[in-house]
Ligand SMILES: Cc1ncc(COP(=O)(O)OP(=O)(O)O)c(N)n1
Ligand SMILES: Cc1nc(C(=O)O)sc1CCOP(=O)(O)O
């Protein structure tokens with residue numbers, strides 16, 4: 001079996017012992033249900049008898065083989081690689097997917113001879129030299145630790161996060177962190193370049209192994225899997241809005257950003273002087289190029305000023321079953337000027353809105369979509385409900401200069417949620433709408449639920465405003481490059 005990097009994300013290793021009454025295979029199955037992406041059978045000496053905690057059972061070769069076969073069958077069922085710790089011969093005998101060996105175990109070359117080229121070989125390397133040698137000698141991945149204090153392995157030596165990061169960045173094979181990792185400390189390893197989290201006690205000491213693994217898997221996948229997003233929008237030559245703001249925002253969220261350009265605009269912080277629309281055919285070709293290669297985990301849509309451009313986007317989103325989709329219905333400029341004609345509005349409403357997961361109108365745009373006048377917070381709530389009832393997509397209705405200022409309203413199937421924001425006295429707000437919608441798309445791409453994605457995006461906007469960047473002669477751009485902490 002060829003190992004893929006993403007298979008190492010949630011690396012579950014069997015515990016040295018298990019709670020009374022629970023068979024190991026049952027526990028492993030719960031972790032598989034919760035999202036374990038690889039399982040390692042690790043057995044040392046003896047274990048407490050699962051049926052009588054006052055007794056111990058010696059791990060005989062027969063018992064180890066029996067357990068290995070049971071867990072191997074489960075792993076096959078869940079299509080997850082099954083590895084055995086230390087015991088290369090057993091792995092060869094039962095045709096396990098791989099082995100994990102330590103520095104004092106069998107050398108890699110010897111294990112490779114026994115197992116062949118297709119079997120996964122992981123090696124423990126807690127020092128940089130050992131990790132480089134593991135790569136040179138043909139290991140498929142490296143396990144490095146102990147990244148936190150652990151009571152599970154007495155002879156584990158501590159490894160600082162800096163040293164761990166150096167190992168991750170020095171070898172081209174994936175590196176898994178191990179030792180004392182828990183659901184609450186795993187964030188500390190974010191951005192080290194790790195491929196996954198190898199965990200024993202935090203999973204198996206929990207009364208609900210499935211739910212525990214699932215929470216760990218959510219966090220792990222967010223941190224180690226690559227996430228991608230696509231912006232379909234216009235270019236802003238001044239870099240503060242449109243495609244440029246979207247790509248900067250995606251990058252700040254560690255999401256790989258891609259673009260399909262709908263128009264070129266000549267603009268700066270004082271206004272737009274010229275617009276040159278892409279042809280619908282060329283927009284379609286950009287979308288084909290993106291979707292047939294790197295599939296976006298989320299799509300953000302911004303400026304689309306003609307019916308034909310809107311229709312081609314709707315057609316391609318349907319063709320590639322793109323979702324989730326964040327639609328910023330750019331219809332009214334900050335100055336109040338209407339940006340799209342009636343034909344384009346019809347296409348937006350009839351062709352695109354039904355494909356959107358969430359739309360992010362400002363108050364004038366919500367007035368057009370709901371055909372209601374919005375003067376108060378109660379009007380916002382009513383208009384949002386009207387839009388939801390009419391088009392069926394979640395609405396993030398952004399508070400205006402006169403109504404509720406920093407507070408936005410979300411209307412979804414559960415009704416109204418007000419999301420309170422912090423008023424930041426910064427007159428430089430060019431590109432705030434684009435930035436907000438692409439931040440929502442970035443969070444959706446990383447797997448956050450919609451409401452949480454919106455809340456996180458609002459906090460990102462606050463950070464970009466608080467940086468007080470002051471550029472240009474008009475309303476300047478935001479500081480997109482602010483550092484986002486995991487807890488944003
Ligand atoms: C993924 C992973 N990393 C490290 C280890 C530790 O292996 P080793 O050094 O051989 O120590 P023991 O597990 O045999 O005590 C591992 N098992 N898995
Ligand atoms: C098996 C193992 N190897 C380690 C190393 O540092 O090489 S630490 C460790 C124990 C991991 O268990 P837990 O998740 O309970 O801390």
Ligand SMILES: [Mg+2]
Pocket residue numbers: 085086100101102105
């Ligand atoms: Mg070992």
